Amino acid sequence: xxxxxxxxxxxxxxxxxxxxxxxxxxxxxxxxxxxxxxxxxxxxxxxxxxxxxxxxxxxxxxxxxxxxxxxxxxxxxxxxxxxxxxxxxxxxxxxxxxxxxxxxxxxxxxxxxxxxxxxxxxxxxxxxxxxxxxxxxxxxxxxxxxxxxxxxxxxxxxxxxxxxxxxxxxxxxxxxxxxxxxxxxxxxxxxxxxxxxxxxxxxxxxxxxxxxxxxxxxxxxxxxxxxxxxxxxxxxxxxxxxxxxxxxxxxxxxxxxxxxxxxxxxxxxxxxxxxxxxxxxxxxxxxxxxxxxxxxxxxxxxxxxxxxxxxxxxxxxxxxxxxxxxxxxxxxxxxxxxxxxxxxxxxxxxxxxxxxxxxxxxxxxxxxxxxxxx
Numbered sequence: 001x002x003x004x005x006x007x008x009x010x011x012x013x014x015x016x017x018x019x020x021x022x023x024x025x026x027x028x029x030x031x032x033x034x035x036x037x038x039x040x041x042x043x044x045x046x047x048x049x050x051x052x053x054x055x056x057x058x059x060x061x062x063x064x065x066x067x068x069x070x071x072x073x074x075x076x077x078x079x080x081x082x083x084x085x086x087x088x089x090x091x092x093x094x095x096x097x098x099x100x101x102x103x104x105x106x107x108x109x110x111x112x113x114x115x116x117x118x119x120x121x122x123x124x125x126x127x128x129x130x131x132x133x134x135x136x137x138x139x140x141x142x143x144x145x146x147x148x149x150x151x152x153x154x155x156x157x158x159x160x161x162x163x164x165x166x167x168x169x170x171x172x173x174x175x176x177x178x179x180x181x182x183x184x185x186x187x188x189x190x191x192x193x194x195x196x197x198x199x200x201x202x203x204x205x206x207x208x209x210x211x212x213x214x215x216x217x218x219x220x221x222x223x224x225x226x227x228x229x230x231x232x233x234x235x236x237x238x239x240x241x242x243x244x245x246x247x248x249x250x251x252x253x254x255x256x257x258x259x260x261x262x263x264x265x266x267x268x269x270x271x272x273x274x275x276x277x278x279x280x281x282x283x284x285x286x287x288x289x290x291x292x293x294x295x296x297x298x299x300x301x302x303x304x305x306x307x308x309x310x311x312x313x314x315x316x317x318x319x320x321x322x323x324x325x326x327x328x329x330x331x332x333x334x335x336x337x338x339x340x341x342x343x344x345x346x347x348x349x350x351x352x353x354x355x356x357x358x359x360x361x362x363x364x365x366x367x368x369x370x371x372x373x374x
Contacts, residue, residue, distance in 0.1 A: 015153050022235030023158040027082045029239050033246035034075055040250045041072065044257055051260040060110055060374075064256050067106045071249045074099040078242075081159040093161035097144040100245045104176060105140070107252045108133050111183045114207075114373045118190050125186060132182060136175040143172050150234050162234045169237075170229040173244070177222040184215040206262045207373060210255040218248055259374040 048068070052061055078099070081092050112129055119125045143163050150160045163169030191208040194200040200208075225240040232239075 012153070016156065018233075019153045019156045019235060022233065023082075023152070023156060023160075025236060026158065026160055026239050026242075027079075030075075030079055030082060030242045033243045034072070034079065037072055037075075037246045037250050040253065041068070044253065047257045047261060051257060051264060055260065055264075060113060060256065063106055063110050063113075064253065067103055067249050068253055071099075071103045071245065074103075075242075075246065084157065084159065092159045093147055093149045094144060096159075096161045097147050100241055101137075101140045101144065101172075103245045104248050105133075105137055107248050108136065108176070108179060110252060110256070111180075115183055115186055117373045119186065129179075129182060129186070132175070132179045136179055139171050139175055143169055152235075160235075160238070162237050163229070167230055170226045172241075173222045173225040173229060176244075177219060177226070180215055180218055180222070184211055187211045202266060203259060203262050203374065206258055207255075210251075210258055214251045214255060217251060218244070221247060256374075263374045 052064065055061070078096055081096070112133055115129050116126055143165055146163065146165050147161050148164050150158070150162050152158060163172065187208065188211075191200060191204050195205055195208060221240055221244050225238075225244055228240055229237050
């Protein structure tokens with residue numbers, strides 16, 4: 001078929017429309033993700049002031065603050081570059097890639113610190129996590145060294161990055177996914193059994209629930225990003241990388257603040273009532289309205305004595321009756337407090353399970369301090 005100027009003009013017009021559409025999609029996704037991040041910052045600013053700025057400082061707090069403010073400030077530069085034609089594409093795309101990698105890998109480091117706190121002295125568990133994180137960092141650095149700007153047609157100006165490494169570029173998405181899967185698996189293994197057995201405190205339940213939500217969202221985003229890097233055109237290959245960065249930082253901020261809030265305030269009053277009933281069953285103790293604690297075995301023995309008295313009275317054997325047993329009356333909804341359980345510990349010869357002593361399993365050798373994960 002002979003080439004005609006009309007066909008050539010049509011192809012150029014189609015390329016321009018396609019390029020313009022992909023550029024707009026990148027910008028819209030960037031603004032949407034940035035809006036989520038800023039909105040979350042605003043609605044959690046009160047918790048941040050109370051628990052971060054006015055609270056004790058540690059490595060997790062400093063990493064939290066670094067990501068909390070570095071990510072939105074750095075992403076503003078991205079949004080500007082998407083719409084300017086005067087920037088040096090070659091230099092900016094490295095900046096864009098480094099900021100994305102830095103934000104996500106800081107979250108990965110925060111996750112590793114919590115894994116170390118949960119699996120203290122378990123090198124066989126911690127070493128693979130460290131190896132995956134280091135492999136992720138090294139591969140991402142190599143991919144960034146081979147990254148370049150997306151090529152646009154005439155009259156289309158937008159500065160975005162694409163990896164020039166073929167299908168191996170998808171490692172920038174599936175390596176974080178592999179790391180997150182391993183960390184979530186460790187968290188699930190350590191917390192689910194105690195939650196199922198109703199031995200876990202509210203901090204552990206919060207860690208599990210927030211971790212499950214985090215993994216579900218980030219796993220979905222990373223799967224989409226992996227497929228798009230392999231299958232999509234250059235203009236939209238890394239479009240989901242923006243959401244990966246912004247949602248990862250947003251959700252890790254929420255996890256950190258939720259854990260600190262739970263550690264400071266503890267569960268609600270209704271939650272404590274429900275847990276009290278569970279604790280009374282686990283420890284076989286019950287409290288009176290005045291706050292005294294009695295082992296259920298003693299109450300059962302009193303009930304048995306009363307039954308024996310009644311039986312003997314009915315049979316007429318009054319001569320062998322024992323002295324009357326004092327009846328103890330309890331409230332309809334007995335409650336147990338953590339301190340009362342501790343008082344009853346010497347009577348029960350068993351370890352208490354309280355809201356502020358979270359145990360990953362029934363074994364005392366496996367206990368860990370929740371202060372290291374908040």
